[in-house]
Amino acid sequence: MSRERLAQLITELAVVHGRVTLSSGKEADYYVDLRRATLHHEASRLIGPLLRELTADWDYDAVGGLTLGADPVATAIMHAPGREIDAFVVRKAAKAHGMQRQIEGPDIVGRRVLIVEDTTTTGNSPLTAVRAARDIGAEVVGVATIVDRATGADEVIAAEGIEYRSLFGLADLGLG
Ligand SMILES: O=P(O)(O)OC[C@H]1O[C@H](OP(=O)(O)OP(=O)(O)O)[C@H](O)[C@@H]1O
Numbered sequence: 594m595s596r597e598r599l600a601q602l603i604t605e606l607a608v609v610h611g612r613v614t615l616s617s618g619k620e621a622d623y624y625v626d627l628r629r630a631t632l633h634h635e636a637s638r639l640i641g642p643l644l645r646e647l648t649a650d651w652d653y654d655a656v657g658g659l660t661l662g663a664d665p666v667a668t669a670i671m672h673a674p675g676r677e678i679d680a681f682v683v684r685k686a687a688k689a690h691g692m693q694r695q696i697e698g699p700d701i702v703g704r705r706v707l708i709v710e711d712t713t714t715t716g717n718s719p720l721t722a723v724r725a726a727r728d729i730g731a732e733v734v735g736v737a738t739i740v741d742r743a744t745g746a747d748e749v750i751a752a753e754g755i756e757y758r759s760l761f762g763l764a765d766l767g768l769g
C-alpha cells in the first residue's frame with residue numbers, strides 16, 4: 594500500500610511533461626523532478642521505509658550519495674524505523690577550506706555503505722559517489738535509487754561490479 598501511495602505521490606508531484614535537458618546534456622520529453630517528492634512531508638516518510646525494505650538483505654550502516662538529489666533520500670533512510678544508520682553527503686568537489694572534505698558527515702572510512710539517488714539516468718551521479726566513497730576507504734554494498742529511467746544506468750553500475758536496485762521503473766509511474 595505505501596509503495597502504491599508513493600508512486601501516486603511521485604506521479605502527481607514530480608512527473609513533468611515537456612522538452613527538458615538532462616544532467617548528461619541529452620534531451621528528453623519528461624522529467625521526474627524527484628526533489629518535489631523527496632522533500633514532501635508524506636512522500637519522505639514513505640521513502641525511508643521502502644528503501645530500507647528494498648535493501649534489507651544488504652549489510653550497511655551508512656547511506657549517502659551525490660548532493661543534492663541524494664541528500665533527502667539518505668536522511669529519509671536514516672530517520673526511518675529500524676537499525677541505526679548514519680547519513681553522509683558526497684560533494685561534487687572537495688571543499689577548498691575548513692576540513693577540505695568531499696564526503697561530509699560521520700566518518701565512513703572502513704564502513705559498509707549504501708549509495709543512493711533520487712532519479713537515475715546515465716548512472717554517472719551514483720558512480721561519482723561510489724568512487725568517492727571507495728577512494729576514502731569505504732566498502733560500497735550497492736546502489737539504490739527511487740526512480741530508474743531505464744536508460745542504461747543498471748549496466749554502467751554493474752560494470753563497476755556493484756549491485757543496483759530501484760524502487761520504481763517507468764511503468765510504475767505511467768511513463769512506460
Ligand atoms: O544518472 P545521472 O545521469 O547522473 O542523472 C540523474 C541525476 O540528475 C539529477 O541531479 P542533477 O545532476 O540535476 O543535480 P542536482 O542533484 O545538483 O540537482 C538527479 O538528482 C540525479 O543525481
Ligand SMILES: O=C(O)c1cc(=O)[nH]c(=O)[nH]1
Binds near residue numbers: 742
Ligand atoms: O537525467 C537527469 O538529469 C534527470 C532526469 C530526471 O527525470 N530527473 C532528474 O532529476 N534528473
